[in-house]
Amino acid sequence: MANDNSQKHILAQIAKVIRKKSNKGNITKVNKINKKDIDLSDDELSEKIDLFKNNEQYEDIRILSGEKGRYLFSDRSMTKKYAKLMAQIEENNIKDSIAETVREDSKIYPRPTDISVFEKSPFNLEKDVLDNVIDQLKENNKYKDIKEVEASNGALYLYSDKYMEQDHAVGLTEWVEVIRKEIP
Amino acid sequence: MPKYKGWAGKILRVNLSTGNITTEDTEKYKEYIGGMGIGYKVMWDEVPADVGPFDEENKLIFAGGPLTGTGAPCTARTNITSLFPPNPENLVADSHMGGHFSPEMKYAGYDAIIIEGKASHPVWLRIEDDNVSLENASRLWGQGIFDTSADIAGMMGQEAQVAAIGQAGENQANLSTIMTNGNHSAGGHGGIMGAKKLKAIGIIGTGSVQYAADKEDWINLNEHVMSIIGANNQHVVPSTPQPWAEYHDSASRWTAQEGLYWGAADEEVETGVCPPEDTNKIGYRTMKAIKDLGSISEDYTVRMGGCQSCPVRCHSHLEVPELEEYGESRYVANTCMGFWNHYYVNPNYQTEKDGFLTKTLGAQLADNYGLWFNYGQLGRDLKYLYENNILRQVLPGEEYNDIPWDLYEKGDPAFLKDLYRRLAYQKGEISHLTDGAAKLADRWNLGEDYWNNSSVGLWSPMGYPVHHANESNAQVGSLINLIFNRDPMCHSHQNFLGSGLPIKLQKEIAAELWGSKDAIDVPANYTPMNKAKARFAKWSLVRNVLHDSMTVCNWMFPMATSPLKDRNYRGDTTIEAKYFSQATGMKVSEDELDEMGRRILTLHRALTVKQMGTVDMRNKHDQIVDWVYEMDPDKDPFEAGTIKMDREDMKKAKTMLYEELGWDSETGAPTAKTLDELGLSDVKKELASKKLLPSKA
Numbered sequence: 005m006a007n008d009n010s011q012k013h014i015l016a017q018i019a020k021v022i023r024k025k026s027n028k029g030n031i032t033k034v035n036k037i038n039k040k041d042i043d044l045s046d047d048e049l050s051e052k053i054d055l056f057k058n059n060e061q062y063e064d065i066r067i068l069s070g071e072k073g074r075y076l077f078s079d080r081s082m083t084k085k086y087a088k089l090m091a092q093i094e095e096n097n098i099k100d101s102i103a104e105t106v107r108e109d110s111k112i113y114p115r116p117t118d119i120s121v122f123e124k125s126p127f128n129l130e131k132d133v134l135d136n137v138i139d140q141l142k143e144n145n146k147y148k149d150i151k152e153v154e155a156s157n158g159a160l161y162l163y164s165d166k167y168m169e170q171d172h173a174v175g176l177t178e179w180v181e182v183i184r185k186e187i188p
Numbered sequence: 189m190p191k192y193k194g195w196a197g198k199i200l201r202v203n204l205s206t207g208n209i210t211t212e213d214t215e216k217y218k219e220y221i222g223g224m225g226i227g228y229k230v231m232w233d234e235v236p237a238d239v240g241p242f243d244e245e246n247k248l249i250f251a252g253g254p255l256t257g258t259g260a261p262c263t264a265r266t267n268i269t270s271l272f273p274p275n276p277e278n279l280v281a282d283s284h285m286g287g288h289f290s291p292e293m294k295y296a297g298y299d300a301i302i303i304e305g306k307a308s309h310p311v312w313l314r315i316e317d318d319n320v321s322l323e324n325a326s327r328l329w330g331q332g333i334f335d336t337s338a339d340i341a342g343m344m345g346q347e348a349q350v351a352a353i354g355q356a357g358e359n360q361a362n363l364s365t366i367m368t369n370g371n372h373s374a375g376g377h378g379g380i381m382g383a384k385k386l387k388a389i390g391i392i393g394t395g396s397v398q399y400a401a402d403k404e405d406w407i408n409l410n411e412h413v414m415s416i417i418g419a420n421n422q423h424v425v426p427s428t429p430q431p432w433a434e435y436h437d438s439a440s441r442w443t444a445q446e447g448l449y450w451g452a453a454d455e456e457v458e459t460g461v462c463p464p465e466d467t468n469k470i471g472y473r474t475m476k477a478i479k480d481l482g483s484i485s486e487d488y489t490v491r492m493g494g495c496q497s498c499p500v501r502c503h504s505h506l507e508v509p510e511l512e513e514y515g516e517s518r519y520v521a522n523t524c525m526g527f528w529n530h531y532y533v534n535p536n537y538q539t540e541k542d543g544f545l546t547k548t549l550g551a552q553l554a555d556n557y558g559l560w561f562n563y564g565q566l567g568r569d570l571k572y573l574y575e576n577n578i579l580r581q582v583l584p585g586e587e588y589n590d591i592p593w594d595l596y597e598k599g600d601p602a603f604l605k606d607l608y609r610r611l612a613y614q615k616g617e618i619s620h621l622t623d624g625a626a627k628l629a630d631r632w633n634l635g636e637d638y639w640n641n642s643s644v645g646l647w648s649p650m651g652y653p654v655h656h657a658n659e660s661n662a663q664v665g666s667l668i669n670l671i672f673n674r675d676p677m678c679h680s681h682q683n684f685l686g687s688g689l690p691i692k693l694q695k696e697i698a699a700e701l702w703g704s705k706d707a708i709d710v711p712a713n714y715t716p717m718n719k720a721k722a723r724f725a726k727w728s729l730v731r732n733v734l735h736d737s738m739t740v741c742n743w744m745f746p747m748a749t750s751p752l753k754d755r756n757y758r759g760d761t762t763i764e765a766k767y768f769s770q771a772t773g774m775k776v777s778e779d780e781l782d783e784m785g786r787r788i789l790t791l792h793r794a795l796t797v798k799q800m801g802t803v804d805m806r807n808k809h810d811q812i813v814d815w816v817y818e819m820d821p822d823k824d825p826f827e828a829g830t831i832k833m834d835r836e837d838m839k840k841a842k843t844m845l846y847e848e849l850g851w852d853s854e855t856g857a858p859t860a861k862t863l864d865e866l867g868l869s870d871v872k873k874e875l876a877s878k879k880l881l882p883s884k885a
Contacts, residue, residue: 029461085434089429113437114691175713175829
């Protein structure tokens with residue numbers, strides 16, 4: 005009984021930390037839960053995390069597997085999509101985060117992606133870093149669907165030719181960058 | 189109107205020729221709601237078809253509606269109706285302004301002010317509840333709008349709300365404004381006040397607007413609206429990826445984000461992350477400054493401002509010390525085209541800073557002079573005429589050489605100082621730039637190349653430019669842009685199309701509202717006309733005139749979408765009917781209110797038929813310039829990547845819209861049957877007497 009209570013208490017403590025961080029727009033990497041908050045070893049912590057699954061009391065607590073670890077977030081204040089993006093940023097997987105953003109934009113809205121988006125939150129890339137990443141995308145077969153397109157005012161956009169024809173991308177870029185901005 | 193609430197119950201009529209000031213019951217205008225509806229009814233009943241805009245017989249109607257002044261969100265618009273000087277045939281049109289003017293008018297006890305006649309000397313109209321007087325404005329005449337407004341507030345008290353004209357209006361420039369609160373302007377009607385020698389109207393109202401509903405119901409409805417409201421233009425997703433949002437769109441005006449500040453506030457204010465449920469932060473959602481003026485504006489933004497009773501603050505208030513180097517105040521405020529107009533007038537600026545100064549200096553000068561730019565057209569006209577050496581031909585040599593074209597070529601903002609003075613004082617031939625595009629083309633004999641040049645941007649032979657037309661959902665935007673006698677100022681469709689939601693969700697909502705997901709196309713990948721598009725166009729037009737009649741801001745309503753995932757991003761299109769019912773006590777359904785909107789739109793159409801003296805609206809009025817059909821020569825209409833339209837398809841589109849509205853499918857004029865159905869039998873009778881009913885109808 006004492007163990008049960010202790011376990012419930014620990015889960016409640018972890019959930020409190022996760023919810024608080026999610027509320028501030030941050031995900032929580034499992035092995036980075038502050039030891040001052042939760043006094044458990046990494047292995048013990050990892051075991052406890054699995055107890056969130058199928059637990060009605062914590063149905064908002066989500067576990068996300070990144071390439072370099074597991075992450076936790078509360079979907080009361082954070083979407084899964086944003087959590088995944090934060091995990092990619094945490095793991096410095098900028099190429100994937102850009103490529104996936106571009107693919108989703110081309111697929112669901114559809115629209116080409118203004119590269120200046122990546123200079124803003126939550127990407128916050130410096131211009132030279134961004135330019136460098138875009139160059140790397142061009143050289144990597146994994147991102148061969150990501151193409152560049154330029155508006156008449158010189159603004160650079162990206163699109164995925166998996167989801168958008170080139171002709172459409174060219175016209176849509178002009179529509180997004182020039183026509184829509186100049187007819188506010 | 190003892191039976192109904194919402195309306196103040198009285199209309200103020202001021203005859204400037206005789207000095208007579210009278211009031212009348214609003215009851216006779218009830219079926220026309222208010223605002224635009226009252227304006228059209230007065231114009232129909234009282235202004236003969238052959239009157240010119242600056243004639244003594246023309247009238248000018250300032251009107252609110254039953255929602256104005258109730259405190260319901262986004263309900264402070266003022267609608268102004270009169271003949272429209274920039275229109276080549278001076279056809280009736282509306283101009284609109286936000287601010288606090290019409291709520292104050294309601295608190296003073298008036299739903300509308302009808303100005304008629306012409307004063308023998310400059311006057312201003314002083315309204316303090318029942319005490320109404322015409323005051324001598326000789327000392328104010330010649331002043332700009334800022335000083336005039338301050339002087340009147342000095343005489344009446346700082347709580348006075350003032351609508352005034354500047355030098356452009358006094359000198360009867362066709363492109364001139366009536367302005368309130370220093371940066372809320374109604375374009376195109378300033379010259380009519382000038383012709384009537386009416387410098388300004390100052391109002392203090394100490395009454396209130398009563399609503400009919402139970403207090404709790406009213407508060408619940410307000411809270412419902414606050415729960416589904418988005419950012420400016422009802423954009424419902426943020427402009428950057430944010431924790432709470434499934435979707436984002438860099439074009440969204442929901443700009444609030446971490447690290448974005450009102451940087452010139454006494455203490456910096458971070459807009460921060462503003463999730464939809466935090467309704468106390470709605471005012472931070474839209475930082476329009478960075479949309480209109482670029483990221484440079486962050487350091488100059490003091491705060492965001494806007495209209496009475498609106499939680500969405502869409503006007504940027506800035507402190508720009510550099511404006512003092514041009515002899516202007518450092519404090520400037522405006523939004524949207526109020527800034528963008530000057531980008532078109534001074535397009536050659538070399539640096540981001542000069543672009544910023546062009547827009548802010550231009551706003552400061554134009555707002556004081558009361559200049560209007562026909563949605564950016566004046567600047568595009570100037571560029572075309574200069575670059576094609578036409579100005580060198582049409583301007584006298586001495587005048588041409590006196591204009592500092594070196595500043596224009598360098599993109600120096602100081603060019604605006606020189607040009608705007610000439611325009612406001614109507615000095616020289618160059619001042620005809622303010623005639624309006626159609627009258628300008630006529631005067632300077634501008635030909636096909638001017639009209640059919642997409643970079644000039646004219647959209648209608650009536651002389652107004654592209655404004656959410658074929659670029660906004662093909663036939664839908666195009667149809668909306670055909671019907672009025674100026675650019676339509678319609679955002680019903682634009683708010684929906686620009687919501688920022690994925691196309692699948694938008695199409696689902698479109699199917700629910702207009703019967704088919706085919707009501708909307710993927711941008712720049714259009715499909716041929718269909719019935720759902722006609723329904724969407726009709727709905728957009730009807731809601732537009734309803735909003736300008738009730739008055740409700742058409743930059744926020746209708747709320748077809750919301751930022752709420754738990755509503756699956758659905759908005760609520762019944763809100764307007766609920767507000768109307770609760771405010772007035774006159775219970776109407778959504779469909780019934782839309783029918784009232786159709787009545788007002790049809791009255792507008794009848795006015796146009798009467799003024800033009802023809803039923804052939806299809807060929808004489810509802811026309812589009814050629815570039816819309818001829819752009820992108822390598823592409824056919826309905827190919828991916830173009831917004832080009834197809835002539836035959838647009839003919840079909842017109843027919844389908846006319847049928848939706850109950851107008852004659854051949855001519856586009858209102859039929860006798862429809863006029864009867866809508867309670868416009870008196871209109872039918874007059875049109876019949878003038879042989880202006882469609883023959884088949």
